[in-house]
Amino acid sequence: MNIHLIRTEGFPEEQFQELLAFLRQQSGILQFVGGKIVTLNPDFTYHIFLEEKDYSQQFQPRMQKTSAYRSESSNFQESYTKPDFPLRQRTYNWETFFQTCKAYREFNQIPEKDFIFLLTDRNNTENWFGGINQQMNNFFVHTADWPLFFRMLNKPIYPIAYEIMAWILRSMMYPSRETIYAHVHKEPLGCINDFCQDKKQIILKMRTGDICDDCMDQIINNDVSPPLLRQIQSILNEVRQHILFSRNRNVYLTSSRLLIDLSKRTLHFPEYAQGKVKLNPKELALYLLFLEQNEGLALNQVVDFKAELLEKYMHLSGQNNHERMQATIELLADYRENELNITLSRIRKKIKDLIGREFAEKYTIELLANNKHGISIDREFVEIIEESFQV
Ligand SMILES: [Zn+2]
Numbered sequence: 001m002n003i004h005l006i007r008t009e010g011f012p013e014e015q016f017q018e019l020l021a022f023l024r025q026q027s028g029i030l031q032f033v034g035g036k037i038v039t040l041n042p043d044f045t046y047h048i049f050l051e052e053k054d055y056s057q058q059f060q061p062r063m064q065k066t067s068a069y070r071s072e073s074s075n076f077q078e079s080y081t082k083p084d085f086p087l088r089q090r091t092y093n094w095e096t097f098f099q100t101c102k103a104y105r106e107f108n109q110i111p112e113k114d115f116i117f118l119l120t121d122r123n124n125t126e127n128w129f130g131g132i133n134q135q136m137n138n139f140f141v142h143t144a145d146w147p148l149f150f151r152m153l154n155k156p157i158y159p160i161a162y163e164i165m166a167w168i169l170r171s172m173m174y175p176s177r178e179t180i181y182a183h184v185h186k187e188p189l190g191c192i193n194d195f196c197q198d199k200k201q202i203i204l205k206m207r208t209g210d211i212c213d214d215c216m217d218q219i220i221n222n223d224v225s226p227p228l229l230r231q232i233q234s235i236l237n238e239v240r241q242h243i244l245f246s247r248n249r250n251v252y253l254t255s256s257r258l259l260i261d262l263s264k265r266t267l268h269f270p271e272y273a274q275g276k277v278k279l280n281p282k283e284l285a286l287y288l289l290f291l292e293q294n295e296g297l298a299l300n301q302v303v304d305f306k307a308e309l310l311e312k313y314m315h316l317s318g319q320n321n322h323e324r325m326q327a328t329i330e331l332l333a334d335y336r337e338n339e340l341n342i343t344l345s346r347i348r349k350k351i352k353d354l355i356g357r358e359f360a361e362k363y364t365i366e367l368l369a370n371n372k373h374g375i376s377i378d379r380e381f382v383e384i385i386e387e388s389f390q391v
Contacts, residue, residue: 001029001030001031001113001114001115001228002031002033002110002111002114002115003030003031003032003033003114003115003117003164003168004033004035004104004110004114004115004116004117005019005020005032005033005034005035005117005119005164006035006036006037006038006100006101006104006116006117006118006119007035007037007038007118007119007120007143008037008038008039008040008118008119008120008121008122009037009039010120010121010122010143010144011119011120011121011143015143015155015156015157016034016119017034018155018157019119019157019160019161020032020034022157022158022161022238023161023164023235025235025238026231026234026235026238027231028227028228028230028231028234029225029227029228029231030168030228030231030232035104035108035116036104038100038103038104038118039100040092040096040097040100040120040122041096041099041100089123090122090123091122091123091124091125092122092123092124092125093124093125094124094125094126094131094133094140097118097120097124097131097138097140098133098138098140100118101116101118101133101138101139101140102138104116105138112135112137113137114137115137115138115139115168115171116137116138116139117139117140117141117164117167118138118139118140118141119140119141119143119160120140120141120142120143121142121143121144122142123142124140124142127199128142129141129142129163129196129199129202130142130163130164130166130167131167132167132170132171132177132180133177134177136171136176136177137171139164139167139171141160141163141164141167142163143156143160144156146159146160149199149200149202149203150203150206150243150246155242158206158239158242158243159202159206159239159243161235161238161239162206162209162236162239165232165235165236165239166192166193168232169192169211169219169224169229169232170192170193172219172222172224172228173215173218173219173222173224174218174222175222183218185212188201188204188205189212190204190205190207190208190210190212191205191208191210191211191212191215192205192210192211192215192236193211193212193215206239206240206243207240207243207244208240209236209237209239209240211233245358254271255271255362255377255378255381256269256270256271256272256355256359256381257269257270257271257381257382257383258363258377258381258382258383259383259385260284260288260291260382260383260384260385261276261385262284262315262316262384262385262386263385263386264276264278265278265279265280265281265284265316266278266279267279267287267351267363269354269355269359269363272354272355272356272359273354273355275354276354277350277351277354278350279347279350281313281316281317282313282317282328282332282343283343283346283347283350284312284316285309285312285313285316285329286302286309286332286340286343286344286347286365287347287365287375288312288384289302289305289308289309289312290365290373290374290375291375291379291382292308293374294374294379295370295372295374296368296370296372296373296374297372297373297374298371298372298373299335299340299341299373300335301372302332302333302335302340303333303334303335305333306329306330306333309329309332309333310325310326310329313325313328313329344365344373347364347365348360348364348365348366351363351364352364361376362375362376362377363375363377
């Protein structure tokens with residue numbers, strides 16, 4: 001089943017791609033298709049807010065922006081800029097969103113049974129996080145303002161992903177849009193179908209990532225396919241992990257020293273774990289190469305460092321079969337072969353298994369913001385021990 005994601009310009013390309021990648025992590029029946037930028041009909045009204053007070057009043061009770069504006073958190077400041085007043089905001093009615101979906105569907109010959117999600121930073125007249133059309137195949141999800149609710153969250157893609165999954169599930173649970181509305185929980189239960197009259201209540205349901213017993217009965221009664229439910233729940237669970245993790249982010253920001261023992265070929269993270277990561281000579285040679293590259297290395301550049309890799313490999317393995325070692329490195333350094341990726345993921349898995357995913361990210365070889373691969377830990381934390389190392 002295809003889910004087409006399209007966006008208006010205000011939802012940045014980078015976040016859009018990140019969201020797609022995140023949703024595609026859990027394989028299953030739902031296939032997420034990256035769509036194009038669309039333009040809304042110029043069919044909007046203006047709300048003019050002379051000052052912050054008016055802004056909050058206008059949106060009562062569903063919008064409680066004012067308290068969040070006063071937040072002082074630095075993370076929050078990074079990701080959200082308080083608007084200037086007086087503020088004039090365009091507000092669209094839902095039909096405008098759905099007409100855009102409809103036009104996109106027709107132009108691109110997308111079958112009626114496929115879902116289209118319009119991701120937009122534009123305000124909607126009902127001031128909802130998302131919505132569904134009458135035929136239940138076009139949707140919209142609001143992409144802006146998430147930092148107001150998740151102060152510590154550095155990426156809004158997780159709540160957006162949650163909304164997408166919630167709307168897909170609702171459309172499968174109930175026969176019509178009206179029944180969806182009739183069954184939302186007015187009192188928040190921490191369930192996916194909480195209405196969140198006060199928008200802040202959304203925090204609860206995303207933290208629990210849960211589906212209540214009544215809704216689960218409804219899911220069974222309406223024959224939602226189990227693999228589909230499983231895929232949705234896996235994604236909700238991933239969202240939950242990220243949202244819970246974001247609250248602890250500052251705690252996790254503390255780093256451990258990384259002690260690398262070349263003779264034993266071990267990585268030790270004394271502040272995180274008692275045990276050690278044991279790497280084979282090939283893995284360690286590659287790891288050391290990336291550690292030396294502070295700015296990272298594109299995978300197709302590894303081949304330029306064949307000589308360095310071979311030298312490290314020979315030292316670490318302590319073997320003499322030069323030809324065989326050279327062949328191993330030739331294969332490893334060629335990014336068109338699978339060997340490089342396999343080796344990188346083996347290293348990644350070993351480190352994650354020891355210290356956990358959250359801590360591991362800084363120590364594993366990952367895609368960096370500059371599109372190269374590298375290890376992001378500050379090198380001041382790294383100590384290489386070679387005393388007992390014999391060439
Ligand atoms: Zn429920």
